[in-house]
Amino acid sequence: MSVHDVLSRGTPNPLRNQRVVIPIMSVFTIFMVIVDGSITTVALPSLARQFHLSPAGLDGVVVIYPICLGMVIPTSAWLLERHDGRRVLLLGLALFTLASGLCGAAENLQQLIVFRALQGLAAGALMPVSQALIFRTFTQHEQIRLSRITIIPQQLAPAIAPLLGGSLVVAFSWRWVFYANVPVGLAAVVFGLLFLGEHREHRAARLDLAGLLLSAAAMGSLMYGVCAGPDHGWATPAVISALMGGAALLGLAIRHQLRTDQPALRLRLFADRLFRKACLVGLVGLIPTMGTMFLIPLFLQQAQGRDAFASGSATFTEAFGVLLTMQAVGVLYQRVGPGPIIGGGLLGVAVVELLFATCDADTGLWTLRLYMFLLGVMMGAFFIPVTLASLTTLDRADSAQAATLGTVVRQFGMALAPTVVTTVLVLDSGHGGHADISTPVAGYQKAFLVLAAIALFTGLYAFSLGRQRRMPEAESTGTANVHAAGAAQGVRQALTARTPE
Known part of the structure; x- marks a missing residue:
């Protein structure tokens, strides 16, 4: 027993x-x-x-x-x-x-x-x-x-x-x-x-070995190029080879999987308009949100000369902002749909980025904590709503494939966020290596302005997600035969691509 x-x-x-x-x-x-x-x-x-x-x-x-x-x-x-x-x-x-x-x-x-x-x-x-x-x-x-x-x-x-x-x-x-x-x-x-x-998913899925190998090789090569580019230089042979090789492998993977009956990644799901748009908004929207989470510790430790503990205590308030917004998002989503919530949240992120762009070496910790709290409030309107929107019009039988494709998209967004930030800082510092303590305050301000512009354009596009709120089976899936359970998760993962020196 x-x-x-x-x-x-x-x-x-x-x-x-x-x-x-x-x-x-x-x-x-x-x-x-x-x-x-x-x-x-x-x-x-x-x-x-x-x-x-x-x-x-x-x-x-x-x-x-x-x-x-x-x-x-x-x-x-x-x-x-x-x-x-x-x-x-x-x-x-x-x-x-x-x-x-x-x-x-x-x-x-x-x-x-x-x-x-x-x-x-x-x-x-x-x-x-x-x-x-x-x-x-x-x-x-x-x-x-x-x-x-x-x-x-x-x-x-x-x-x-x-x-x-x-x-x-x-x-x-x-x-x-x-x-x-x-x-x-x-x-x-x-x-x-x-x-x-x-x-168990009662589906006899065939192993698409060629598709898996091509997809894995493409992801690995592209991730290396994106992560290593700002540190080693975008013109270095290793980075160029990784990006070009990854792009070629990605093209082969897409070609193969569109021609296969049971592909490793069901790319045909991108034919769904709302899924495609939500994934695009999620990909680009992660750059200003996660980019700021990467940039603030750099700013505090390098531009202001503070220690790691002060940096952590300043960014802590962002979490409370997200938690506050999430209590309201659940009600608003059912009333107005994803477009107004996600679009409004990203426009709010753009405004907060402009506030960060006014900070200098003398800005106090409590001012930065307030701005981080406001950033969290706006980010809470982005994370989970964009994930839910991507699944609104898909069949539940495609949930495993949709989750995998969504994770691929988010992983690229997570890698692009610090890449964009570091590239701006390196270009402004005049050095070919890391963004380090020689980066002037103006370089950080410029990075915040770049993130603000990205958030602005992504927010405006996000309104095109519309007001569709329910999946086709939203009212009929609460049966006793459900095989798994869970709750919608936030997409926020920690940024592991780079760290301040």
Whole structure:
């Protein structure tokens, strides 16, 4: 007799209800991945001292993670359609936890890079799989209502991670930044083994090996080019080769998958107008939102000369702004639809960027905290509404593929955000390497203006998403035969592409 059989007897237990269990698993997963991305950047200066390198010498540790993450994402839809979602999610969590412990125990830089790559491979499956389980179960209205609760830990994770990471590095060492994942990961795996039920898509998906290999190679090559370009120079042979090779592989992957009956990535979903537009808005909209989250710590530490703790305390207020807005978005979405909410939110982001552009070396911390809070208020109108809009007119049977394509788009947006910021700073500083302390305050102000322009044009385009609010089966999917459960997740992942020196 299994533990699950014992627990299934006796008095009713809410943990027997998968509509309760999967939101908990989702929070575990997202919290751990987000904290890992945010907390790791704090440890890089300590890592540089440990291995007698400059922070620039740790590019391998930084870049390998998004490369491996991007390579695995295309396989996640096939894994979920072919295999039990429970097994895929738990194996991913176990691998991520193991890799975290190995990163902390690494004896040299080469080992750390290998184990960091293993983390990226696991994380590439965790995000889209957990999201797809959610989209299969809840109606759009239920997702919005649940998101008002699940967004809390998702927003607190990147807010507390820099403070937690700084404390661990100061009190112990950089190794504990990775060890911090282990107890959370073990708890998630044990909880899933006890309470998470089987979630199988009853679809005999054929393995499109050629499509998977082409997609993974294209993603890996493009991610390397985008992440390494600002640091090494866009004209360097390695970056040019990566971008050109990635573009060629991407073209081959698209050609192959449009001609295949059961492709690794169902690109035909982009024929849906609302899905296509929402993905485009999500991709470009991440540049000003996440770009600002990357730029503010740089501004505080390099232009104003503040320490990491002051930087973390200044950006912390953004999370409260997002949480505040999310309480209203659920009601407004059902009344006015995605276009006005997302468009208005991005226009608000543009206004806040203009406020940041007025800051200089003497601007006080509380002024910056206020601006960060306002940024969070506007970002809350962008994140979850754009994800929900992308699924409004799609069949629920396509949820795994839609989640995978959405994750691919968001991953590129996450990589482009710091790339745009760093490129502007490097060009303004007159140096061919990193944006460093020699970058004048005017360079940061110019970067904020560039982000404001991007937010403005994206916001205006977002109004074309219209006012369509419900998926075709929004009122008829609350049946007992639902195989998975969850809540709409925020798309905010920590930026792991670059870090201030």
